Amino acid sequence: CETWAFLKMKQTWPLRYAGVDADLSVLVDSISASQVTEVCHSRNLSDHQVTARCFDSFGGKKRARLIEESKKKRKRYGGGAQGKRPSSDGSDEESMPLPNPMVGFNLPGYRGPSMTRVLPELATGPPYFYYENVARAPKGVWAKITRFLFDIQPEFVDSLHLCAAARKRGYIHNLPTENRSPLLPLPPKTIFEAFPHYKKWWPSWDQRTHFNCLQTCTASAPVTERIQQKLSSSGNPPPQSVQKYVRHQCSKWNLVWVGKDKAAPLEPHEMEYLLGFPKDHTRGFGKTQRYKSLGNSFQVDTVAYHLSVLRDMFPNGITVLSLFTGIGGGEVALHKLGIHMRAVVSIEICKANRKILRSWWDQTQTGTLIEIDDVKSLKDDEIASYVHRFGGFDLVIGGSPCNNLAGSNRHHRDGLEGEHSSLFYDYFRILNSVKSAMANM
DNA sequence: AGTAGAATGAAGAGTGAG
DNA sequence: CTCACTCTTCATTCTACT
Numbered sequence: 001c002e003t004w005a006f007l008k009m010k011q012t013w014p015l016r017y018a019g020v021d022a023d024l025s026v027l028v029d030s031i032s033a034s035q036v037t038e039v040c041h042s043r044n045l046s047d048h049q050v051t052a053r054c055f056d057s058f059g060g061k062k063r064a065r066l067i068e069e070s071k072k073k074r075k076r077y078g079g080g081a082q083g084k085r086p087s088s089d090g091s092d093e094e095s096m097p098l099p100n101p102m103v104g105f106n107l108p109g110y111r112g113p114s115m116t117r118v119l120p121e122l123a124t125g126p127p128y129f130y131y132e133n134v135a136r137a138p139k140g141v142w143a144k145i146t147r148f149l150f151d152i153q154p155e156f157v158d159s160l161h162l163c164a165a166a167r168k169r170g171y172i173h174n175l176p177t178e179n180r181s182p183l184l185p186l187p188p189k190t191i192f193e194a195f196p197h198y199k200k201w202w203p204s205w206d207q208r209t210h211f212n213c214l215q216t217c218t219a220s221a222p223v224t225e226r227i228q229q230k231l232s233s234s235g236n237p238p239p240q241s242v243q244k245y246v247r248h249q250c251s252k253w254n255l256v257w258v259g260k261d262k263a264a265p266l267e268p269h270e271m272e273y274l275l276g277f278p279k280d281h282t283r284g285f286g287k288t289q290r291y292k293s294l295g296n297s298f299q300v301d302t303v304a305y306h307l308s309v310l311r312d313m314f315p316n317g318i319t320v321l322s323l324f325t326g327i328g329g330g331e332v333a334l335h336k337l338g339i340h341m342r343a344v345v346s347i348e349i350c351k352a353n354r355k356i357l358r359s360w361w362d363q364t365q366t367g368t369l370i371e372i373d374d375v376k377s378l379k380d381d382e383i384a385s386y387v388h389r390f391g392g393f394d395l396v397i398g399g400s401p402c403n404n405l406a407g408s409n410r411h412h413r414d415g416l417e418g419e420h421s422s423l424f425y426d427y428f429r430i431l432n433s434v435k436s437a438m439a440n441m
Numbered sequence: 442a443g444t445a446g447a448a449t450g451a452a453g454a455g456t457g458a459g
Numbered sequence: 460c461t462c463a464c465t466c467t468t469c470a471t472t473c474t475a476c477t
Contacts (some may be wrong), residue, residue: 446474447474454467456464458463
């Protein structure tokens with residue numbers, strides 16, 4: 001009966017949409033495989049077991065601290081095999097609980113038996129693919145994305161575990177998860193490791209060790225002014241009410257202390273550094289544009305850790321189809337990993353982002369870069385011609401627009417069907433077009 | 442016309458007391 | 460279990476300028 005319920009829950013229409021004939025045996029294979037994945041991820045294994053396995057090789061102190069942090073939440077997901085909780089209105093809407101701590105399948109420093117998973121036949125490459133979006137999307141969004149992307153369980157990672165800034169993201173990919181290796185040197189893991197000079201003016205009552213998510217907008221000048229005014233007109237230490245206000249503003253806007261009572265937003269080059277981009281990667285454009293481009297990009301070390309398995313698999317380099325390229329977080333990650341890109345077909349709507357990628361490419365790469373404006377314009381025949389020209393793609397990578405999913409959007413957080421976020425379906429369409437064209441090579 | 446800066450909450454999950 | 464409270468969030472729209 002559980003299988004029947006599962007069959008009912010898993011709609012088959014995404015498979016039909018893909019233009020793939022999914023007979024019953026394939027569908028059953030898909031179901032059993034995804035059940036294996038879910039079991040390994042968070043179902044039958046308790047959070048404690050998952051956590052313990054993920055952190056077996058961590059230093060004693062850090063491991064103890066992270067497990068201690070997770071203990072409090074364990075009971076929330078443990079104690080039963082249910083992967084979904086009833087929603088408030090009584091419907092059985094599929095929910096996808098986020099792991100806590102949000103460490104993905106494993107983290108850098110982890111050695112030994114890794115989380116293993118068996119992918120459904122439809123999900124395996126070639127090509128390999130890598131999809132990304134915000135972890136805290138509205139209810140039901142990740143369940144739907146997962147359904148379309150071959151029932152592969154998302155890997156939710158908060159980049160806070162790899163660098164000095166939080167970045168809660170979900171990644172769906174069909175890459176191996178064993179024998180990953182991080183970029184070296186390892187990035188700074190705390191604010192003071194990244195920016196030691198800010199210790200001078202940092203108040204003892206501001207106990208942040210990590211930044212929150214780096215976003216597309218930064219604090220306005222009046223925010224800084226109000227903070228300075230409140231602090232300068234009170235004693236030292238300031239009263240609790242003032243501390244609370246200032247701490248909230250600092251957390252909300254990722255402010256740093258650059259002078260006495262003076263908190264200010266991060267500079268674009270500091271965001272480049274935290275996100276793992278080379279210095280001056282976005283330099284030459286307006287500050288507003290740089291903040292927007294950086295706020296929308298990958299955290300390079302996080303993505304590189306996932307992609308690192310490609311290095312030994314493709315010693316002669318790879319060809320990449322890059323959707324929603326932005327400023328090239330995926331490309332920078334591959335380059336830093338020492339993976340040669342023979343060719344990259346990049347699709348990016350923003351002209352400034354295309355210029356940034358082109359500039360970086362011409363300075364660092366010897367392969368071919370083809371830049372396309374709009375995913376909507378990329379049709380099957382053109383995809384087939386690229387597949388023929390380059391002998392297929394080894395990697396299809398991209399994070400589709402989060403505009404209608406992100407919590408910061410006050411006006412149009414409309415979900416996956418929103419004006420911009422619905423471009424996810426073009427990622428899906430193009431990925432399947434590539435698979436189809438490569439099957440006919 | 443075009444740009445940079447400033448103003449604009451809610452959704453959702455975690456937490457802890459009762 | 461409920462319920463009040465805390466915390467975080469790849470942004471859009473409006474306004475005041477050049």
